[in-house]
Amino acid sequence: MAGKVKWVTDIEKSVLINNFEKRGWIQVAENEDWNFYWMSVQTIRNVFSVETGYRLSDDQIVNHFPNHYELTRKDLMVKNIKRYRKELEKEGSPLAEKDENGKYIYLDFVPVTFMLPADYNLFVEEFRKNPSSTWIMKPCGKAQGKGIFLINKLSQIKKWSRDSKTSSFVSQSSKEAYVISLYINNPLLIGGKKFDLRLYVLVSTYRPLRCYMYKLGFCRFCTVKYTPSTSELDNMFVHLTNVAIQKHGDDYNHIHGGKWTVSNLRLYLESTRGKEVTNKLFDEIHWIIVQSLKAVAPVMNNDKHCFECYGYDIIIDDKLKPWLIEVNASPSLTSSTANDRILKYNLINDTLNIAVPNGEIPDCKWNKSPPKEVLGNYEVLYDEEMAQSDGTDRDLRGRPGQSTGVKGSRARDSGKPVLTTWK
C-alpha cells in the first residue's frame, strides 16, 4: 500500500473533515499534489475550464462531473428529459407510450415546465388552457429557495418581466433565466402539513450508468398548515420546504428541524394506505431517478476522475404520484439537528467508501464496482452493465412499479439491486 491520501476541500464542513481525518488522510493545500478534492460547484468549473483546466492524473478524483449542470440546473434538466422522451418515442420504445390525453404514461414525472423568457409564448398557450392553475417561478442557477415566487395570473408575469428589464439587467444571459413550472397544488399532506422528500443518489459512472440510492433520506415539512387558497400565495412558509427558507419561520423547531425520516413516511403510508400502494410509490420514485439519470447520461462528460452525490427533491401528490422537482449538485452538508449530523456524517462516510475504495490512494481506472459489503446505507439503484448482462435492458416492456409487490421492497431491504423491480 502506497502512502496516504492527500485531500483538499473548499467546503469547511466538519462532516467532511472528520471523515477525512478518520481515514488518516493528510490535508494539503490546493496548489500541492492532491489525490482527493471535495469541491464546490464554483471550483469544479475552474478545474475543467478550457483556460485554467489542469489535467487530472490517474490518482486524482473529484466529487463532481464537469458538466453536472446538465442535471442540476433546472432548465437543462427539463430540456434533457424532454429530449430523452422524444428519442425514446422516435425509437418506438414502449416506455414512451402515451395515454389518450397525449401524456406519457411512464415518463410524465416532471411538472410541465417552460424556460423564460425563451418559451414565453408556449407558456402562455399552456396557461390559457387552464387559467386557474398556479405556477412557480424559479431562477435557473440559484438554490435554497432563493428568488422563487408563485403566480396565478398572466399579468404577474408581465409585471415581472417589466420589472426585471427596468432593474437594469437584461435577461439574455442564462444566469438570469427562469423556469416556470406548473405548481403541484394537490400535494400529499401528513398531519395537514406539506412536505417534500430529499433523497441522496450517488453516481460513480454515467457510461455505463451505475448509481446508488441512500436509504436514509428524509421528508422536509412546512411549519405552516398547507392551504391551496390563492390568498396565501405570498406566504412562502406554506409552499416551500427548503430548510433555508423554513428556518426563518417563527415555528421552526431546532430539535427536529421539520425533518422526518423516510422510514417514518413508509410506516405511515403502509399503515394508512396499505402495502401495495406504498411499494408502488417507492418503486416509482426509484424509477424516475433512474430515468432522469439515463436522460442526461449521453450528454454527461463521463470523466473517469469523477463521482457525484446528488440531492433529489421529490414531491408526492395526493394520488401518491411522485414528481421530480429538482436535483442538487451540492446537497447541504450543514447539520440543522443532532440527527441530521449523524445522517450527514454517515452519508459522507458511505460515499467515500464507494468512491475511494479502502481509503487508499485512488486509481481512477478501477472498474468502479465495489463489493456489496462496503455499500453501507447505499443500495445499488441501477447498474447498466449488470442489467445488460442480464439481457433485460433492451426489454423494458414492464410498467413502473407494477410487478413489484413484496418482492420489490424485499430486494431493497436486503441490499440486492432493485433494477429487477420495474422491469
Next chain:
Amino acid sequence: ELKLCSDCTHIISCTVSSVKIINPLYSRLYRSFLFFVSLHKPEIKLESLKEDIKDFLKTSGWEKKLQNAVYSELNVFPSPCHPAAPPEHIKEPLAYMRKAQGSWEKRILKSLNSMCTELNIPLAQKRPANEQKELLNKWNEMGTDEPDLSLFRPVYAPKDFLEVLMNLRNPNYENGEQPSFRNHLGLIQVPLKVKDIPELKEGFSELGLNIGQLGIDDSAQVPPEFFENEHVRVGQKVLAEQDSAAAQQYVRQGCPTALRADLWALILNISNQPEDILYYEQLKSNVIQHNLLVDSLIYKDVKLTASNDDYYFVFEDYLYQVLLCFSRDTSVLEHFAYSSATPPKSYIQGKLGMEEYAVYYPPNVNYNSFILSVAPLCFLYHEPSKLYQIFREMYVRFFFRLHSISSHPSGIVSLCLLFETLLQTHLPQLFYHLREIGAQPLRISFKWMVRAFSGYLATDQLLLLWDRILGYNSLEILAGNRIIFTKHVKSAVLADLSTLKVMPLLQIFLFATVT
C-alpha cells in the same frame, strides 16, 4: 302486526340486554331488525320467529357484531367478584391502595385549585362568540398558536408520582425498619403478587422461541416465505371474518404494518359509525364553546413533548384535537366503575357542597405526558374521529392503569414491582451495581413504563410492542421490556436506543433466561 313487532322487540331486547350491550348497538340492531321485518312482512310467523331471528342475526352479520361486543366487554370489565362485595371493592380491593389513590387525587386537585387562584382564572369558562369563531377556524392548526404558558406549570412530574408509589405501605404487613435480606431491595415496598419468569413464559407462551414473530422473523435476513407471507395471509383472513377474539389471538405474534389499523380497531371493537362521528363532532363543539383550565395544561404538555419529538411533531395538531375532546368526554366516566380512581368534583359557582350542582371536573385528564400515548396512534389513523375512538378505548382499557394507584396486575404499582423483582432475581449483579452507584433502576425506568414506552422507541418498534399489549390484554410486558433496556443499554446514549429491536431481546429475556 303491532303485536308482532313488540314481540320482536321483546325477544331482541332480551337477547341484547342479557349480554349488557350498550345502547347505540342496541338501537342499531333494532333498526336493522325492523328493516328486516318490513322486507319479509308476509312470511313472518310468530311460531318461527325465534328461528327467523337467529337466521337473521347470522346472515346479516349481527351475530358477529354481538359476539365482538360481548368479547370486548369481557376484556374490559373485571371478572365478577362476590355478589356482596361493595362497589369500591370492584374499583380496588385493598383499602390502603384506595386510600393512597384518594389522597393523590386530593393533592392534584389542590394543585389545580391553587393554580386557578394564583393565575386568577376559572376552571371553566364560556368562550365569547368571537373567540369561538376563531377557534373553529383554526381547529386544524391549533399548533400555530403560541400563547404564553410560562405561568402554567405541570400539575405533577413523573418523579412526584413515583415518590408516592415508593411511600406506599401495607399497614398489615410488618417489614421492619432495619433492612434485611427479606426486604425487597427496590423502591417499591408493598407486597403484591407479581409473576415470575415461569409464569410469564406461560402467560406469554406465543412469544416462545419456536413461534414465528413479527419484529423477529420478518427481518431482512429471513426470507418472507418462512413466516411473513403466511402470517399476512392469516391476518387478512381474520379481518375478513371480522372476529374480535381471533384478532386478539393473532396480534400476539405481531401485526403486519398494513393490517394493524384494522386489526386494532377490530380488537377494540371500534367501527366508526355515523353516530360515532357525530359524537366526536359534539365533543368538538363542546371544546369550542367552553374554555377549560386543563386546555392550557394539555397545550403546554404537547408543546413540551410531542412538538419536539422526531417522530411525532408532524401530528401536533391531531393531538390537540384528540386531547381537548377527550377531556370533555363524559362517556369516559364509565371506566371509573373499575378504576381505583374517582373523578374530581367541582361545584357550580355559589353552590359549593350542594350535590345537585356538582360537576365532574375535568372528567378525564392525566397530567403526566399521557399525550404520548395518543401520538403513536396517529401513524395508524388519519381520520380524527376514528383516531379519537381508538385512543379512548385504549385509555379505558389500558392506559388509565399507568396513572392510578391500584393493586391490579397491569397497574403501575405492580409493573414497578415486577420490574424490580425480575431485575433483582435474574440480573442481580446489574441490580446491585446500579443501586450501589445511586442509580436505582426504577428511577430511570419509571418514565418509560408510565408512558408505555412512547417517545423512547422508534415508532415501528413501539407498535410491535403495543401489538402484544392488545394481544395479551395486559401491560405486564412493559416491565419485562424495560428489563432488556436496563440490561442492554447500560450506558448508551439515547440516540442509539432508537435503533434497538425490541422483540428479539424480549423473547430472549423471557425464554432463554435460566430459571
